[in-house]
Amino acid sequence: MSLRPDISxxxxxxxxxxxxxxxxxxxxxxGSALALAVESASDxxxxxxxxxxxxxxxxxxxxxxxxxxxxAYDGDIxxxxxxxxxxxxWLQALADPAxxxxxxxxxxxxxxxxxxxxxxxxAVALTKSARILPAAIVIETEHAARLAAENFLTVVPASDxxxxxxxxxxxxxxASARLPMEVSTAGRLHVFRPEDGSEEHYAVEIGRPDRDKPxxxxxxxxxxxxxxxGSLKCDCGPQLRGALAQMGSExxxxxxxxxxxxxxxxxxxxxxxxALQDQGFDTVEANHRLGFEDDERDFRIxxxxxxxxxxxxxxLMTNNPGKIEMMEQMGITVAERVPLKLGENDHNRAYLxxxxxxxxxxx
Ligand SMILES: Nc1nc2c(ncn2[C@@H]2O[C@H](COP(=O)(O)OP(=O)(O)OP(=O)(O)O)[C@@H](O)[C@H]2O)c(=O)[nH]1
Ligand SMILES: [Zn+2]
Numbered sequence: 001m002s003l004r005p006d007i008s009x010x011x012x013x014x015x016x017x018x019x020x021x022x023x024x025x026x027x028x029x030x031g032s033a034l035a036l037a038v039e040s041a042s043d044x045x046x047x048x049x050x051x052x053x054x055x056x057x058x059x060x061x062x063x064x065x066x067x068x069x070x071x072a073y074d075g076d077i078x079x080x081x082x083x084x085x086x087x088x089x090w091l092q093a094l095a096d097p098a099x100x101x102x103x104x105x106x107x108x109x110x111x112x113x114x115x116x117x118x119x120x121x122x123a124v125a126l127t128k129s130a131r132i133l134p135a136a137i138v139i140e141t142e143h144a145a146r147l148a149a150e151n152f153l154t155v156v157p158a159s160d161x162x163x164x165x166x167x168x169x170x171x172x173x174x175a176s177a178r179l180p181m182e183v184s185t186a187g188r189l190h191v192f193r194p195e196d197g198s199e200e201h202y203a204v205e206i207g208r209p210d211r212d213k214p215x216x217x218x219x220x221x222x223x224x225x226x227x228x229x230g231s232l233k234c235d236c237g238p239q240l241r242g243a244l245a246q247m248g249s250e251x252x253x254x255x256x257x258x259x260x261x262x263x264x265x266x267x268x269x270x271x272x273x274x275a276l277q278d279q280g281f282d283t284v285e286a287n288h289r290l291g292f293e294d295d296e297r298d299f300r301i302x303x304x305x306x307x308x309x310x311x312x313x314x315x316l317m318t319n320n321p322g323k324i325e326m327m328e329q330m331g332i333t334v335a336e337r338v339p340l341k342l343g344e345n346d347h348n349r350a351y352l353x354x355x356x357x358x359x360x361x362x363x
Pocket of ligand 2: 225227234236237
C-alpha cells in the first residue's frame with residue numbers, strides 16, 4: 001500500500017527516533033530486538049527496557065571497545081553485557097570518551113559471543129547516520145513486533161535496511177537560482193535533496209562551465225567552525241574561499257558544499273573530538289576513541305551531483321587521494337589534481353601533519 005512508508009522513509013524515521021531517545025524495533029530473519037541510542041536514553045526508558053524479557057546488551061564499535069579494553073568478538077562490533085547495577089551514568093561513560101582519562105571505567109567488561117550481532121550492527125550504523133554517539137542499548141526479544149505495535153514504535157525490517165544503507169541515495173534537484181558573489185557575479189546555487197531524507201547538499205556553479213571539458217571542481221565538506229566562524233584549528237575556511245576565488249578568476253567552476261560536517265560525524269561529535277584533542281589525542285585518535293573511523297564521509301554523493309549537473313570530467317581541487325579514487329570509481333574522470341594548500345597556521349600545523357601521516361594527504 002502506497003500510504004505505508006518505504007524502507008528509506010522508515011530509516012529516516014528511525015534516525016529521528018534514535019536522536020530523540022525513542023526506542024525502535026529491528027525485525028530480522030533470525031530474531032528481533034528493540035534498540036535505544038545510549039546518547040539520548042533516559043533512566044525511565046532504560047528501566048522499561050530492563051523490565052522486558054530478553055537478552056540486553058550494549059552495542060558499540062570495535063574502535064570504542066579497543067579504547068575501553070573490551071573484547072570485540074563480532075569484528076567491527078562489540079556486544080557488552082549490561083551489568084545489573086549499570087545506570088545511565090555508566091552507559092554514558094561507556095559510549096562517551098570525555099572522561100576516559102579523568103575517571104577510567106572499571107572493567108572487566110563481559111562481551112557476548114554467542115548468537116548473531118546483525119541487529120546490534122544495524123543499531124550502531126543507525127546511530128552513526130543519526131550523527132549521535134555510536135552506541136545503542138539492544139534488547140533481543142521475540143516480542144519486538146508486538147511491543148512496537150502496542151507502543152507505536154518505528155519498525156525496521158533488518159535485511160531491507162542493511163541493503164538500503166549500503167546503497168548511495170539518489171539526489172533530487174530541488175531549486176536553483178542566480179547568485180551574484182564576490183568572486184563572480186555569474187554565480188548560481190543549486191540545492192539537492194537526498195531521497196533518503198538526510199541533509200541537503202549544495203552546488204555552487206561559477207560561470208557556465210563547458211560540459212564537454214574537465215571542469216575546475218571542489219568537493220568541500222561542511223565545516224561550521226572553519227567555514228563560518230574563522231576557526232584556526234583546520235584549513236577549511238581558506239580552502240573554501242581559495243577554491244571559489246580560483247573559479248572566479250578562471251571564470252568557471254563548480255564547488256560542491258556537502259553537508260558532511262566533521263568528516264561525516266556531525267558537529268556535536270566533532271566538538272567531542274576537539275575536546276579529546278585538547279586532552280592530547282590527534283584528529284584520527286579522537287575519532288577512534290569516540291568509536292568512529294577516521295573518515296565517515298560518503299563521497300559518492302559528490303559524483304552523483306556532478307553527474308546530475310552534466311559533468312563527467314573534473315580538475316579536482318584537493319590534497320586528499322581518497323576523493324580522487326572515489327571519483328574515478330564512480331565514473332568521473334579526474335583529468336588533473338589541482339593542489340589546494342592554503343591556511344596553515346600555528347594552531348592547525350599538527351592537524352595538517354597528522355592528515356599527511358595518517359590519512360595519506362598530499363603536502
Ligand atoms: N572529525 C573531525 N572532523 C574534522 C576535524 N577537523 C576538521 N574536520 C572536518 O573535516 C572535513 C574537511 O573537509 P575537506 O577539506 O573537504 O576534506 P579533506 O579530507 O581535508 O580534503 P581536501 O581539503 O580536499 O584536501 C570537514 O567536514 C571538517 O568539518 C577534526 O579534528 N575531526
Ligand atoms: Zn574545518
